Amino acid sequence: MALQTNTIKGKLGLVTAxxxxxxxxxxxxxxxxxxxAKLxxxxxxxxxxxxxxxTDVTSGTDIFNAIGRIIVDCKIFVFVMSKTSVMSKLCQDQLALAYVSKKNIFPLQLNEREDLQDNMDNGMKLQLAGFEWFSLCSDFENESKDFVNRVCEEIQSEIETEKSSDTKKDSQKSRKSQKTLTILNKSLSKTKMTRLHLEDAxxxxxxxxxxxxxxSWETFKNRILKDFEADFEETFGEKDTEWLLSILHREMxxxxxEQMLxxxxxxxxxxxxxVVYPLWLRIQEQARESYAMREVFSMDSSVRVQAIENLGKYKSAxxxxxxxxxxxDKDVNIQAVAIISLxxxxxxxxxxIVNLKKCLKSKDRVVREAACLALGHIKAAQAVEQxxxxxxxxxxxxxxxxxxxxxxxxGGQKAEQAIRVTTVLEKEIRALKT
Structure with missing residues (x-):
């Protein structure tokens, strides 16, 4: 049975390139x-x-479908960063999809780093923090040649890795894990070097x-808010700190x-x-992923449908x-889309299953409807009673x-019995009415 709610109807099609x-x-x-175009x-x-x-969008092509498909299928995602592109909603969406797709991201700056960062939101700053930035600011001819060479070398490396291993999936998983470790290590070099930031968890x-x-969670929360007060304030601000703490509560x-950690x-x-990493680095990494997913699955995201179709089919942790x-999330529409994607x-x-069952108690009817269908789709017998x-x-x-x-x-005995009993009762009630 196709999974449907009032938020998303019908089969989501893919447009090939x-x-x-x-x-x-x-x-x-x-x-x-x-x-x-020169690049x-x-x-x-x-x-x-x-x-x-x-240059590559042809007449009749759904551009957003095409972009989503290319991002998921490509080996290298090049983000050409200018003062306009870092503020572009479309570019933000594309970067977020590339990040959650575990793409190899090459940030390419056309302006000075500080000028670009002044125009970035929190999510973009964090997502790009761990990647090496390339510059075309001073000598375009030579810098562009070096950049293109690096891109092509990385593509060739990935192709050779895929061909040389009989355990292709394990090899790809290992490369993705290594990229995550690299991002964490690079983030460390950009963080204030205090004992708290450097010591392992x-x-x-x-x-x-x-x-x-x-x-108690309250004790832990108060401790990290005190120890990393300036970091939370500078990196996330009050609103996003509250949001991030709710995510850490679940992730831990x-x-x-009893609310005990x-x-x-x-x-x-x-x-x-x-490897046990410093707590603040792991908090940053969690924030990167969460910002990216929130961007990708927001209702005004230009790649939301493509993300559901392409990412939803992968059982990636x-x-x-x-x-x-x-x-x-405070936005019930985002909750519903996340339920469908799960x-x-x-x-x-x-x-x-536990988290989807909680959604059955939502005050929003679309969230409840989506949660019902999702639990049925994954055959969650634990949810039959609710x-x-x-x-x-x-x-x-x-x-x-x-x-x-x-x-x-x-299905199963419990579900079938509940359906049978209720159906019989409804028939008896209708009989009494006549």
Whole structure:
């Protein structure tokens, strides 16, 4: 059964970019098209295909579908940064999709770094912080040649890695994990070098909470807000700090009943593989992913539909975790889109199901409807009791219908019995009326 809600109807189609496999996606503002066209031509002379909207969009093409598809399929995402492009909503959307797609991002600056950063929002600053920036500010002819050479070398490296390994998926996963570690390490070199920023998360816990194996969330929150007060204020501001803390609460799997954070869950959050990283670096990385996902799945995103179609079909831990973040967003439309996207990933672990069940209690009927269909889509037997309650009691007919569809999709003795009993009761009630 196709997953549908009032937010998104029907099958989401994909628009191909013809038979050409584009290795490079060029993201830019139209004011910089002349420079971008030169770069495209230089890359083409190296035997690689670079996609640029001004030259590669044909008549009748849905440009936003094409852009989303190219970003997901390309090997290198080049963000041509000028004072106009860093403020462009379209470029922000494209960068966010590239980031959550784990693309190899090459930031290319046409203006001085400080001038560009003054015009960036928090999300863009964080997403670009860990990548090497290339410049075309002083000597275009030589700098552009060096840049194009680097791009083509990286493409060739990725192609050779894919061909040389029998375990292609494991190799790609390893490369993506290594990119994440590289971003963290590069971020460290740009952060204030204090003891708190440099020490690993285990040492931070020990000097903050001693031998305690768990502390209350309130205690932990107050501690990090005190220790990293200037960082939270400078990097996120009051509003985004509150939003980020709610995400950390979920990511660290704080016990919901007693609101306790265990040292074990805290260290798991701060670790990548066997390496335990400094707490502030992991907070920054979490923020990067969450900003990017919020940008990609916002209702006014130019790549939202493409993100759902292309990212939703991958059961990526990063994508699933970031989508879970959006379930607590203040915008109910974003919540509904995140629910649909989670269903498309097919993720049915305990954490996903628990968070989707919470959405059944939303005051917004579209969120409740989407949550019903999502739980049915992933066959979450744990949700049968709540779905039965909605089917019988929700005041909105669309939600009741969605709950029934979910119960039929889940199946099993419990769901079938609930449907049978309620159906019999309804028949008896109708009989009494006649």
């Amino acid at each position: 013809g038979k050409i496999q584009y290795e490079v996606m060029l993201s830019y503002d139209t004011e910089d098209a002349e420079i971008v 495209k031509d230089m890359i083409g002379k190296k035997g690689m295909h670079a996609w640029m909207a001004d 285990g040492n931070y816990w020990n000097h903050s909470f001693g031998k305690e194996t768990s502390v 799997m704080v016990e919901t009943t 265990t040292k074990e869950k805290y260290l798991a959050f701060c670790s990548i593989g066997d 990063t994508v699933v975790e970031a989508l879970l973040d959006l379930l607590t 269903a498309r990933t097919g993720s049915n672990d305990v954490t996903t 779905l039965v309650h909605l089917w019988r009691n929700d005041i909105i007919s669309n939600v009741r219908e969605a709950a029934l569809v979910a119960l039929r999709n889940i």
